[in-house]
Amino acid sequence: MGINIDELKFAYKDKEVLKSIGFDTHRGEMVALLGPNGSGKTTLLKILAKILCPDCGIINIDNRGLEGITPKELAKEMAVIPQSFDTTFSFTAHDIVLMGRTPHLSRWGSEKERDFEVVRGAMEKTNTWQFKDKLFYNLSGGEKQRVIIARALAQEPHILLLDEPTSSLDINHQIEILATVRSLVDNENMMVIAAFHDLNMAAKYFDRILLLHNGEVYADGPPERVITEENIKEVFGVDVVVKNNPITDSLYVVPMAKACVRKSKPRERVHLICGGGSGSSLLNKLDQDKYDISVGVLNMLDSDQETAEYMKIDKMVLEAPFSPISYENHMKNIALIKDSSILILSDFSIGSGNLMNLEAALIALRHKIPVLMLDKRRIEEKDFTDGRATKIHNELLDNGALTFTSKRELLYYCKMLLSERLR
Ligand code: ADP
Numbered sequence: 046m047g048i049n050i051d052e053l054k055f056a057y058k059d060k061e062v063l064k065s066i067g068f069d070t071h072r073g074e075m076v077a078l079l080g081p082n083g084s085g086k087t088t089l090l091k092i093l094a095k096i097l098c099p100d101c102g103i104i105n106i107d108n109r110g111l112e113g114i115t116p117k118e119l120a121k122e123m124a125v126i127p128q129s130f131d132t133t134f135s136f137t138a139h140d141i142v143l144m145g146r147t148p149h150l151s152r153w154g155s156e157k158e159r160d161f162e163v164v165r166g167a168m169e170k171t172n173t174w175q176f177k178d179k180l181f182y183n184l185s186g187g188e189k190q191r192v193i194i195a196r197a198l199a200q201e202p203h204i205l206l207l208d209e210p211t212s213s214l215d216i217n218h219q220i221e222i223l224a225t226v227r228s229l230v231d232n233e234n235m236m237v238i239a240a241f242h243d244l245n246m247a248a249k250y251f252d253r254i255l256l257l258h259n260g261e262v263y264a265d266g267p268p269e270r271v272i273t274e275e276n277i278k279e280v281f282g283v284d285v286v287v288k289n290n291p292i293t294d295s296l297y298v299v300p301m302a303k304a305c306v307r308k309s310k311p312r313e314r315v316h317l318i319c320g321g322g323s324g325s326s327l328l329n330k331l332d333q334d335k336y337d338i339s340v341g342v343l344n345m346l347d348s349d350q351e352t353a354e355y356m357k358i359d360k361m362v363l364e365a366p367f368s369p370i371s372y373e374n375h376m377k378n379i380a381l382i383k384d385s386s387i388l389i390l391s392d393f394s395i396g397s398g399n400l401m402n403l404e405a406a407l408i409a410l411r412h413k414i415p416v417l418m419l420d421k422r423r424i425e426e427k428d429f430t431d432g433r434a435t436k437i438h439n440e441l442l443d444n445g446a447l448t449f450t451s452k453r454e455l456l457y458y459c460k461m462l463l464s465e466r467l468r
Pocket of ligand 1 (some may be wrong): 057060062080082083084085086087088089108242
């Protein structure tokens with residue numbers, strides 16, 4: 046039991062919006078329609094709800110052609126939840142939900158015992174029964190939206206269509222609504238199709254994503270197959286990083302600032318020594334300031350290495366994962382440092398494996414390359430070498446290295462130094 050769509054086409058006059066849409070969905074599935082504004086998500090929902098008539102194509106609902114289903118029959122099968130709904134009339138929350146029973150009433154008939162039972166059940170499932178007697182227009186945005194879901198449930202449908210159901214809500218209410226809808230899919234075997242714009246929420250709550258692009262289904266599948274950096278770049282035209290959140294075990298998408306994508310010819314070279322995630326935001330900031338960046342020595346699989354890789358930094362000295370820095374890589378690092386105008390050390394922890402990175406900073410000073418160190422922590426707190434790192438750190442300070450406790454100050458100083466050099 047479900048919806049089958051094939052070769053669906055629709056145009057507003059001569060503006061072709063849906064060119065060829067095809068997909069099948071079944072009960073117990075929560076499907077998000079994603080795509081940029083104007084990609085036809087609302088239009089598709091309106092066609093499914095029989096508000097618009099397609100130019101051609103097949104739509105079957107539970108194996109029946111949509112064209113042969115009367116509006117009253119459809120209202121018992123499917124309910125539509127708009128972005129928001131308001132009224133200035135003095136309806137209580139209960140009155141609004143009772144309106145959902147309309148398709149089940151005979152022409153001149155009034156509500157019966159069962160209608161009131163269904164309304165109560167719908168309000169309990171959506172946690173709205175406690176304010177049944179309150180005036181609808183006095184409720185908060187999230188409460189109103191839950192009442193509207195209750196009204197939809199009172200229709201006793203199998204299919205819920207939602208058009209950006211959380212777009213006007215704050216984060217708490219968004220979570221509340223999506224969790225309510227999720228439980229309807231899991232516990233009542235309902236099918237949900239929702240136009241949606243929040244990629245992170247879609248990844249967390251939906252089973253399946255249909256990504257619309259150029260009037261077609263560009264990608265269709267579980268979030269991890271559809272929400273990829275390549276697909277988002279192609280469809281939305283933005284650079285993002287897609288990661289897995291280890292706590293929620295769902296994807297999250299982080300948009301990258303436009304300046305992170307290296308375009309213009311860089312100016313001065315800045316070399317960064319970092320590791321363990323201590324350098325990622327510095328890399329980002331240096332990139333936004335359009336410096337030519339080199340990095341080393343970093344272990345492969347280090348999160349700073351992943352960031353540098355993403356930013357397409359090609360001047361990078363890499364060591365094997367979890368291995369100490371080899372002499373050969375140390376020398377490569379020094380070669381990059383000598384080609385730089387400035388050396389920055391992020392607030393990384395120092396063990397015997399990366400002690401050479403600190404020694405490289407001493408060599409930089411010998412070659413008159415300014416060294417700026419981010420020391421948010423005292424050196425003793427990040428020294429895991431029985432004092433050897435502390436000794437070199439002190440030597441660096443004695444030889445003119447500068448230490449900063451704030452990233453902002455360090456970057457400001459870096460900018461000043463480099464602009465003086467350019468004069
Ligand atoms: P989405 O929901 O993905 O933002 P829509 O389905 O609302 O997209 O709109 C798809 C395209 O159709 C847009 O370019 C929009 O401007 C256009 N459109 C929507 N409604 C109408 C209408 N009633 N008349 C003409 N064009 C429309």
